[in-house]
Amino acid sequence: MRSVVMEAPGKVVVNEVEKPTLLEPTDAIIKLAASCICGSDLWPYRGADAKPVDHRAMGHEYIGEVVEVGSEVTTVAPGDFVVGSFCISCGECETCTAGYPSRCLKAIAAGDTYIGMRSNGTQAEYARVPFADGTLVKTPATPTEEQIPHLMAASDVLGTGWYAADAAQAGPGKTIVVVGDGAVGLSAVIGAKQLGAEKIIIMSRNPERQALAKEFGATHIVEERGEEGIAKVLELTDGVGAHGVAEAVGSQQSFDQALGCVRHGGYIGFVGVPHDSAIGTDKLFDKQVHLEGGPAPVRKYLPTLIDLIYKGEIEPGKVFDLVLPIDEAAKGYEAMDQRTATKVLLTMP
Amino acid sequence: MRSVVMEAPGKVVVNEVEKPTLLEPTDAIIKLAASCICGSDLWPYRGADAKPVDHRAMGHEYIGEVVEVGSEVTTVAPGDFVVGSFCISCGECETCTAGYPSRCLKAIAAGDTYIGMRSNGTQAEYARVPFADGTLVKTPATPTEEQIPHLMAASDVLGTGWYAADAAQAGPGKTIVVVGDGAVGLSAVIGAKQLGAEKIIIMSRNPERQALAKEFGATHIVEERGEEGIAKVLELTDGVGAHGVAEAVGSQQSFDQALGCVRHGGYIGFVGVPHDSAIGTDKLFDKQVHLEGGPAPVRKYLPTLIDLIYKGEIEPGKVFDLVLPIDEAAKGYEAMDQRTATKVLLTMP
Numbered sequence: 001m002r003s004v005v006m007e008a009p010g011k012v013v014v015n016e017v018e019k020p021t022l023l024e025p026t027d028a029i030i031k032l033a034a035s036c037i038c039g040s041d042l043w044p045y046r047g048a049d050a051k052p053v054d055h056r057a058m059g060h061e062y063i064g065e066v067v068e069v070g071s072e073v074t075t076v077a078p079g080d081f082v083v084g085s086f087c088i089s090c091g092e093c094e095t096c097t098a099g100y101p102s103r104c105l106k107a108i109a110a111g112d113t114y115i116g117m118r119s120n121g122t123q124a125e126y127a128r129v130p131f132a133d134g135t136l137v138k139t140p141a142t143p144t145e146e147q148i149p150h151l152m153a154a155s156d157v158l159g160t161g162w163y164a165a166d167a168a169q170a171g172p173g174k175t176i177v178v179v180g181d182g183a184v185g186l187s188a189v190i191g192a193k194q195l196g197a198e199k200i201i202i203m204s205r206n207p208e209r210q211a212l213a214k215e216f217g218a219t220h221i222v223e224e225r226g227e228e229g230i231a232k233v234l235e236l237t238d239g240v241g242a243h244g245v246a247e248a249v250g251s252q253q254s255f256d257q258a259l260g261c262v263r264h265g266g267y268i269g270f271v272g273v274p275h276d277s278a279i280g281t282d283k284l285f286d287k288q289v290h291l292e293g294g295p296a297p298v299r300k301y302l303p304t305l306i307d308l309i310y311k312g313e314i315e316p317g318k319v320f321d322l323v324l325p326i327d328e329a330a331k332g333y334e335a336m337d338q339r340t341a342t343k344v345l346l347t348m349p
Numbered sequence: 350m351r352s353v354v355m356e357a358p359g360k361v362v363v364n365e366v367e368k369p370t371l372l373e374p375t376d377a378i379i380k381l382a383a384s385c386i387c388g389s390d391l392w393p394y395r396g397a398d399a400k401p402v403d404h405r406a407m408g409h410e411y412i413g414e415v416v417e418v419g420s421e422v423t424t425v426a427p428g429d430f431v432v433g434s435f436c437i438s439c440g441e442c443e444t445c446t447a448g449y450p451s452r453c454l455k456a457i458a459a460g461d462t463y464i465g466m467r468s469n470g471t472q473a474e475y476a477r478v479p480f481a482d483g484t485l486v487k488t489p490a491t492p493t494e495e496q497i498p499h500l501m502a503a504s505d506v507l508g509t510g511w512y513a514a515d516a517a518q519a520g521p522g523k524t525i526v527v528v529g530d531g532a533v534g535l536s537a538v539i540g541a542k543q544l545g546a547e548k549i550i551i552m553s554r555n556p557e558r559q560a561l562a563k564e565f566g567a568t569h570i571v572e573e574r575g576e577e578g579i580a581k582v583l584e585l586t587d588g589v590g591a592h593g594v595a596e597a598v599g600s601q602q603s604f605d606q607a608l609g610c611v612r613h614g615g616y617i618g619f620v621g622v623p624h625d626s627a628i629g630t631d632k633l634f635d636k637q638v639h640l641e642g643g644p645a646p647v648r649k650y651l652p653t654l655i656d657l658i659y660k661g662e663i664e665p666g667k668v669f670d671l672v673l674p675i676d677e678a679a680k681g682y683e684a685m686d687q688r689t690a691t692k693v694l695l696t697m698p
Contacts, residue, residue, distance in 0.1 A: 094589055100614030103637050105589065108613075240443055240454065255630060264457075265449030265643075274630035281604060281623035281642070288452050288643025294634045
């Protein structure tokens, strides 16, 4: 089968490899209906990843049909169409049941929660999913062609943006700022809107992304950055700042922006994978801010997200603005790296 | 009247100054029944404060009798005995009503929320309290001699420790770690206990403080620090870590300790005034921790704290292990700096 491999930073190839097989009785093998490239895949692509990139099988977002399950799997069966979280979770341990499935204790003990670090990667025709019962969610029906991108988004970016909005305490009457206009930031707008936020301000300079953000529910656009951007947000919030900020980048600049935009006693949900960023505790103390972030507990949100997609209430797949066959994955990485594409969907042969 | 003044780092004197007078119709003047020295007063004493120390009137903790009120004050009157928060709050603005009175927007707009930065300081015989209605709470009766230290503690350290425990989500069935065995850390033990925590672990090497922590409700003591201390906490929590950590120091070491002891998806409440400490967002992301801290919303807790004190259910005044007349304030600073005293109560002539 085909598998996307990053041989070294900047060098993506598609190899022919063996299909994955069941290794544990809790595993499932799925035949992917589609895959995609994540903003976080750009960190190793750009040589900015802490772990060595050497011949890494890529991909952690996936939807598809179950083709084989281990003897202990009970909730999904061959023939079922499933959406999985980018993090593996048993569904039974203390952190899973506390609502943090992406920090599953069993998955951590077994090596890693990130599926991309534990299998052949999901930018591939088939994938092995550990802890299938705790990680996968069956859809109510085999999706239509139109539903494929929406479900694909649910596997990571939609759930991740949703988590940022949730951790930012988006809700009725609230003003939420979204820092970052990538696929996750745009998904945070969907989350904030669905959770009932009254005013949704996205910081964006890109006309196409601004338009999509508005379609998703953004009520205001702030093009300015840094101190000027903060001043604009204060202007839009009676000088008080936003109730919550969804941070969807992970850089020092975006954290500073989030802290500047949030009100005293407010909430910051952060989901951008942090790179070389730190927060002075004096700043947190002064603003008395609530900070929560990490790998999104997508599995927790999946039933809700799938339901909204099948009801046609959200169309998160609109974040995909480039569709390529898996054989052309390298072009997809290049397009995202050059920012000529927001997010790339990879189709299977 | 007498007023404690820090002329320069390490140099504390007691000056004779004019009594404060009403400046605003929302002010009250109180005659202090006692005052005390705070752990945070040691930062300027040690020359580690960002703001210049030059002739600073000291003190921000206070209890006493109202002697005069402005024309707009309605909830307290001359003759009332009151406990006040170390932060000024109007009680009506958006952050006050949202539960963050120490970040009162009106107080910030007027210059500062910290009463010590806005008045003559409360290590003095009299003090002016701005926004008296939003800042002061009347006690049910004039306190006995025994109740004085308990109420004194409520003005800051008890409420601050309580907030750390509250932000750490102390509650039934929870395991809470307290980092710091000063007056605030010991008060966090009281808070954790009252909020219903099942296991309360305090990190302490000092036998007297350990004994008081146990009296307050600590179930376990960990003497080790750094990685060894973290290992001990993991041992006491089935390898998972604590549900919540109350951080009551503010140093880099104590933040690292807190992050090491908390479980994935857990809570850190931090109340130690941060000095030269920062948190790598990658660490927060990895642990998916909730972080909340700042100047404690003591005013919010005061009615509960006063009630518990009058019912005799808590005895927070036991954190005072040295009582000195205000004229000997310099000795008190020295004792706290040298750690021969945990917390010093200053009596009035």
